[in-house]
Structures are given as structure tokens and as C-alpha cells.
Amino acid sequence: MARWEPDAEGRLRDAAMALFTERGYDATTVGDIAERAGVTARTFFRYFADKREVLFAGSDDLERLMVTGLTAAPASAGPMQAVAAGLCASGEMFAGRRDFARRRQAVVAASPVLRERELIKMATLATALSDALRDRGVAAEVASLAAETGVAVFRVAFERWVTDPGGPDLAEVVRTTLADLADLTPG
Amino acid sequence: MARWEPDAEGRLRDAAMALFTERGYDATTVGDIAERAGVTARTFFRYFADKREVLFAGSDDLERLMVTGLTAAPASAGPMQAVAAGLCASGEMFAGRRDFARRRQAVVAASPVLRERELIKMATLATALSDALRDRGVAAEVASLAAETGVAVFRVAFERWVTDPGGPDLAEVVRTTLADLADLTPG
DNA sequence: AGGGTGATGTCACACCATGACATCACTGGG
DNA sequence: CCCAGTGATGTCATGGTGTGACATCACCCT
Numbered sequence: 001m002a003r004w005e006p007d008a009e010g011r012l013r014d015a016a017m018a019l020f021t022e023r024g025y026d027a028t029t030v031g032d033i034a035e036r037a038g039v040t041a042r043t044f045f046r047y048f049a050d051k052r053e054v055l056f057a058g059s060d061d062l063e064r065l066m067v068t069g070l071t072a073a074p075a076s077a078g079p080m081q082a083v084a085a086g087l088c089a090s091g092e093m094f095a096g097r098r099d100f101a102r103r104r105q106a107v108v109a110a111s112p113v114l115r116e117r118e119l120i121k122m123a124t125l126a127t128a129l130s131d132a133l134r135d136r137g138v139a140a141e142v143a144s145l146a147a148e149t150g151v152a153v154f155r156v157a158f159e160r161w162v163t164d165p166g167g168p169d170l171a172e173v174v175r176t177t178l179a180d181l182a183d184l185t186p187g
Numbered sequence: 188m189a190r191w192e193p194d195a196e197g198r199l200r201d202a203a204m205a206l207f208t209e210r211g212y213d214a215t216t217v218g219d220i221a222e223r224a225g226v227t228a229r230t231f232f233r234y235f236a237d238k239r240e241v242l243f244a245g246s247d248d249l250e251r252l253m254v255t256g257l258t259a260a261p262a263s264a265g266p267m268q269a270v271a272a273g274l275c276a277s278g279e280m281f282a283g284r285r286d287f288a289r290r291r292q293a294v295v296a297a298s299p300v301l302r303e304r305e306l307i308k309m310a311t312l313a314t315a316l317s318d319a320l321r322d323r324g325v326a327a328e329v330a331s332l333a334a335e336t337g338v339a340v341f342r343v344a345f346e347r348w349v350t351d352p353g354g355p356d357l358a359e360v361v362r363t364t365l366a367d368l369a370d371l372t373p374g
Numbered sequence: 375a376g377g378g379t380g381a382t383g384t385c386a387c388a389c390c391a392t393g394a395c396a397t398c399a400c401t402g403g404g
Numbered sequence: 405c406c407c408a409g410t411g412a413t414g415t416c417a418t419g420g421t422g423t424g425a426c427a428t429c430a431c432c433c434t
Contacts, residue, residue, distance in 0.1 A: 002400085003398065003399040003400080003412080003413085004399085004412070004413065008412085009228075021375085022259070029389065029390090030390070030391090031388080031389085039253055039413075039414090040390090040413075040414060040415080041390090041391095042391095042413080042414070042415080042416095043412080043413060043414080044391090045391065045392075046412085046413080049391095050390080050391075051389095051390075051391095069406085080371055080372060098388075112307065115305045115307055115310070116303040116304065116306065117303065119303065119306035119307055119309075119310055120299065120302060120303045120306055122305055122306075123302070139345075141343075141367070142367070142371065144343060145339075145340075145364070145367060145368060145371060146189065146344050146371060148340075148342060148343060149339050149340075149341040149368065149371075149372075151339075152332075152335040152336050152338075152339045153332075153336075155335060156328075156331055156332050156335060160328070177332070180329070180332060181332060181336065181372060182372050183371050184266065184267055184329065184332060184333060184336075184370040185267060185336075185368060189384065189430075189431085190381080190382085190429065190430045190431080191381065191430085195381080195382085215421060216419085216421090216422080217421070217422090218420085225385080226382075226383090227383060227423095228421090228422095229382080229383070229384080229385095229423090230381080230382060230383080232422060232423075233381085233382080236422090237421080237422070238421075238422090313416090336406095354379075
């Protein structure tokens with residue numbers, strides 16, 4: 001028998017989601033989470049830089065996925081089309097996880113400090129997309145504008161996707177939202 | 188003679204800006220700020236909800252200004268045009284303060300936790316603009332998209348404005364950035 | 375003159391986050 | 405078979421953050 005149960009990180013994530021859902025983020029201490037996961041608070045901070053980070057484990061993967069999708073877009077695609085390809089690539093990661101995404105979204109939405117963390121993840125994403133565009137030869141100012149706008153679209157699309165249980169998959173919603181934006185901007 | 192020097196809040200803001208500039212945000216404690224301002228740490232928290240907030244005093248004014256500008260747009264203006272009017276209204280608040288804005292921007296950019304706070308202020312702004320659009324009869328989904336996009340434009344425009352000391356005023360930069368976006372989205 | 379008001383101080387406390395060091399199952403070489 | 409090294413975890417100590425409860429005292433009003 002192992003000295004410790006395996007996958008402490010996973011247990012900490014599960015415990016955190018459960019407790020945040022039950023009592024809310026503020027009313028949950030790191031000690032509570034660690035206790036439910038069967039470790040000490042000190043161990044929590046070995047896996048997560050701070051209390052919030054426990055809910056944002058997959059964000060690096062999301063970023064990689066989108067950047068890869070953007071980079072894979074055909075050379076003939078314009079900046080916004082390339083960004084669109086990146087955004088749509090995220091669909092893969094969330095397929096079949098709409099329910100989990102909704103529960104997590106509810107927790108984040110209920111806590112200002114978690115919303116802050118979510119926002120900076122989105123901003124980091126925008127920077128990554130902007131850099132990837134520049135690698136394709138897009139001018140810096142155009143790249144950052146396209147990336148920022150793209151992330152704004154993604155936020156709206158994700159919100160739409162998560163609140164419409166029977167609706168189309170995420171990539172489809174992203175495409176629809178982009179079309180809506182195109183209708184909007186000339187006027 | 189008064190028992191306490193007047194304008195403790197202003198002194199706290201000044202002390203914070205000075206110390207954050209000198210040693211950085213993380214290396215500055217609330218106690219340091221309070222000491223330089225001639226009050227106790229407990230008093231700091233009576234004026235500001237937390238350590239970050241000391242740098243975000245004017246954000247309520249900014250929001251009010253933009254919402255007023257949006258609401259004042261002619262009824263014939265489309266959603267995006269109304270948002271544009273709101274964004275441009277902010278120019279008034281920053282006129283003649285480009286230098287201060289740049290110094291503040293440098294402090295915020297240097298600290299992840301301050302960037303988080305900045306982002307949530309922008310998100311709050313987007314919500315306020317979206318609500319104002321809905322009051323004009325704009326559909327909810329269109330309103331949020333226009334507001335999110337508008338705030339993305341504002342961020343880019345503010346960045347351009349702050350980094351170009353001799354450039355045109357903020358409202359002008361906002362208009363230019365919006366035009367850039369219009370060029371971008373059809374393609 | 376006396377009571378109310380409001381800004382501040384003082385004290386106590388829980389939580390967050392991190393450094394330093396100890397513990398002990400597991401692993402691989404001799 | 406044993407033993408030194410490794411790595412995940414625990415334990416302890418500490419500094420900073422944020423808040424509640426209550427005391428203080430110049431100022432204002434009547």
C-alpha cells in the first residue's frame with residue numbers, strides 16, 4: 001500500500017468544486033478543501049499557486065488548443081478568419097462537458113475574485129492569439145485588435161453555449177456569434 | 188487646529204502610487220502606505236476595500252461618463268455608434284492627464300494582481316454599457332456583444348493613446364481604432 | 375455646557391501564502 | 405539484503421491581508 005493516496009491534485013480540485021458549490025468561494029477556506037481531500041493546507045499550495053487557481057487547471061490546454069488551431073489556418077485566411085479558426089478549435093476540449101462547464105461557470109460567476117482570475121486568463125489568451133497572428137506576418141496593431149475582439153466574441157459565445165443545453169456545439173456557436181458581429185460593425 | 192490632517196484618502200492614494208513606483212506593488216505593505224500617509228493600516232481599509240482598490244478610485248466616474256455619453260447619443264444612432272459615443276466621452280476625464288495615466292499604467296502592468304483588478308473594472312464597464320444599450324431598446328444579445336467589443340476597442344485605443352505622448356486626444360484615437368475594426372471584420 | 379457625530383486608533387482574530395526543515399514510502403545499486 | 409537518494413507530504417513559524425468590536429476625542433449643534 002502506498003504511503004499516500006494517489007492523485008492529490010485531482011482530489012483537491014474535486015473537493016474545491018464541491019465546497020465552492022455548497023457554501024460559496026468566500027465561505028470555504030483552503031484548510032477545508034485540504035481536509036476534504038485528505039491532505040494539509042500546505043500541500044494545497046504545492047499544487048496551486050493560490051486559492052483561486054484550483055479552478056483554472058485547464059486554461060493552459062485551452063490556450064494551446066486555440067493557438068494551434070489559429071496557426072493551422074490556411075495562409076490565405078485573413079487575421080479575423082485565422083482567429084476564428086483558433087476559437088473554434090476550443091470546441092474539442094469542451095465536447096461532452098457542457099454540464100461541468102455550466103456548474104463551474106456558476107461558481108466563477110458568483111465570486112468577484114474568481115471572475116477576476118477568469119478575466120486575466122482570457123487576457124493571457126488574447127496575448128497568445130495576438131502573438132500567433134504576428135508570427136503569420138500580421139501587423140502588431142491589427143493582431144492585438146483582432147485577438148482582443150476574438151476573445152470578446154469567444155466570451156459571448158461561451159456564455160450562449162453554456163446557457164443553451166440543447167443547442168449546437170461550441171464551434172458552431174462561435175461561428176454564429178462572429179457572423180452577428182460582422183452584421184453589427186458596419187452599422 | 189484639526190485633530191487630523193484633512194484628506195486622508197488623497198494622502199493614501201498618493202502614498203500608494205509613490206511606493207508602488209519605488210518598490211513595486213508586492214514589496215509594499217498596506218502598513219507602509221498607511222505610515223507614509225500618517226494613518227494606521229485599519230484606516231486604509233476604511234477607505235479602500237482592499238490593497239488593490241487604492242489605484243482604482245476614478246473608475247466609477249469613468250463608467251458614469253461613458254454611460255452618460257452613450258445615453259446622450261441620438262436615437263437614430265445604431266448600437267455600435269452609441270457605444271462609440273460613450274467611449275469617446277471618456278476623453279474629457281483624461282484630458283491633460285496623459286502623463287499620470289502613463290505612470291499609473293506602468294504600475295498596473297507590472298503586477299498581475301493589479302492587472303486582474305483592471306480587467307474586472309473593464310468588464311463592469313462592459314456590463315454598464317450593455318445595460319444602457321438595452322435601455323435604448325437594443326436586444327440583449329446584440330447589446331452585450333456591442334459592449335464587449337466596444338470595451339476591447341477602448342482598451343486598445345487607451346494603450347495607443349498612452350504610449351504616444353504627442354498624439355491626438357483620446358476621443359480621436361478611439362474613433363481611429365473603431366475605423367480599424369470596421370476594416371477588419373468584413374474580411 | 376452637554377450630548378451627538380464622525381473620523382480615527384487600538385486590539386483581537388481568522389485566513390492567506392511561503393520558507394525551512396523533518397518524515398518516510400519507494401527505488402535502484404552494491 | 406541493505407542503504408543512500410528521491411520525492412511527496414507533514415510540521416512549524418512567520419508576515420501580510422482583511423474585518424469586527426469598541427474606545428477616543430475634536431467638532432458641531434442646540
